[in-house]
Amino acid sequence: MTSSSYSSSFGRLQSLSVNFLSSNILQNLLHAKDVSEMTRILESTWYGAEIERAASLYSPPELLEVALNRHIVEINKIAIEATPFSGKTAIRAYLLKWDIHNIELILSSKMIGRAITETEPFLVSSRNFPAGISAGNISHDEMKIILSQTNVEGVVNHLVKYRYGTILMQHLDTYQKTGDLGPMMTDLIAYYYTTLIESLKFFQGDEGVIRDLFRAEIDKKNILSLLKGRDSNLDRELISRHLVTGGHIILEELFDIFGSKNMEEFVNKVEKHYNLAETLKDTYMKTHSLIDFEVAFDKYISKSYLKKLKNIALSLGTIFYFMMKAEYEWDNIKRIAYGKRYDLPIERINSMLILE
Numbered sequence: 001m002t003s004s005s006y007s008s009s010f011g012r013l014q015s016l017s018v019n020f021l022s023s024n025i026l027q028n029l030l031h032a033k034d035v036s037e038m039t040r041i042l043e044s045t046w047y048g049a050e051i052e053r054a055a056s057l058y059s060p061p062e063l064l065e066v067a068l069n070r071h072i073v074e075i076n077k078i079a080i081e082a083t084p085f086s087g088k089t090a091i092r093a094y095l096l097k098w099d100i101h102n103i104e105l106i107l108s109s110k111m112i113g114r115a116i117t118e119t120e121p122f123l124v125s126s127r128n129f130p131a132g133i134s135a136g137n138i139s140h141d142e143m144k145i146i147l148s149q150t151n152v153e154g155v156v157n158h159l160v161k162y163r164y165g166t167i168l169m170q171h172l173d174t175y176q177k178t179g180d181l182g183p184m185m186t187d188l189i190a191y192y193y194t195t196l197i198e199s200l201k202f203f204q205g206d207e208g209v210i211r212d213l214f215r216a217e218i219d220k221k222n223i224l225s226l227l228k229g230r231d232s233n234l235d236r237e238l239i240s241r242h243l244v245t246g247g248h249i250i251l252e253e254l255f256d257i258f259g260s261k262n263m264e265e266f267v268n269k270v271e272k273h274y275n276l277a278e279t280l281k282d283t284y285m286k287t288h289s290l291i292d293f294e295v296a297f298d299k300y301i302s303k304s305y306l307k308k309l310k311n312i313a314l315s316l317g318t319i320f321y322f323m324m325k326a327e328y329e330w331d332n333i334k335r336i337a338y339g340k341r342y343d344l345p346i347e348r349i350n351s352m353l354i355l356e
Contacts, residue, residue: 012078012082013318013322026353032340039064072124109147171183186241210316220294223249228242240255292352298354
């Protein structure tokens, strides 16, 4: 029965997978003159419908941002609808990430005083479907109400009716004293990963790869926090407030990595767990840019886990593969657009893309 249900899911998502951008289209985007030309190229792809719908209210670069975000919401909607009952809890838990993405965006915008019109295009939501697609999550219209709050305190108070608000409220005093949103977001992310990993029960026996993938994502988040802490000369106690448990690397070892004498030692200690040597030594050790470290990790995760998910047919892995492939495509287009806006060389932009 389960096999039959996942067989249906596999067939539906497989038929839609032909719409993922080809390498030729990605190359055309890379060589586009600007974001406007990128948007025109994407009009003939599965992003075209959202570009057309958003064109009456937005123009590039906001038009592309809105279309990409609404498209990923539609992809998530398709994924949850294709998921058999036995897997819906896990998929819903995974999609909570978009609520947290939006909350972080709104809190950050309030902290720096951005106008609503500067923030709304970047929300991953749609009038036709809520962002996280989960019971009790936050709809697009509700997000606009939250966005209209005048400050961080107003946002947190409004979120109290959701599960997220009680988490944020615990750190409101700290934020008011320090202006640091980090502890708030760390606890939200910890809640997300705890909920997600707990939801991945071994009802079919092939979810271990998915759990390992998300533990690697926790490690990525933690190591990026360590790097930010080193750049800002933060002490161990302050860093500990930004770390999430549940990854493959335990906290004691994370602090050992953080205490490295120099960046070379830091990278070597990370190498004990993740084979990032080529990317780190070719790029990060030269640029010391967190983007390069993040890209190295994403490439590792894609190579080590995403291909395995693709090959676990008739299971939850097929659905996760479809959603994550769509997210990598979403990320790639955004990175190309970012490179165009800041006049980065094509070779530099290409180095930031995650390709299978």
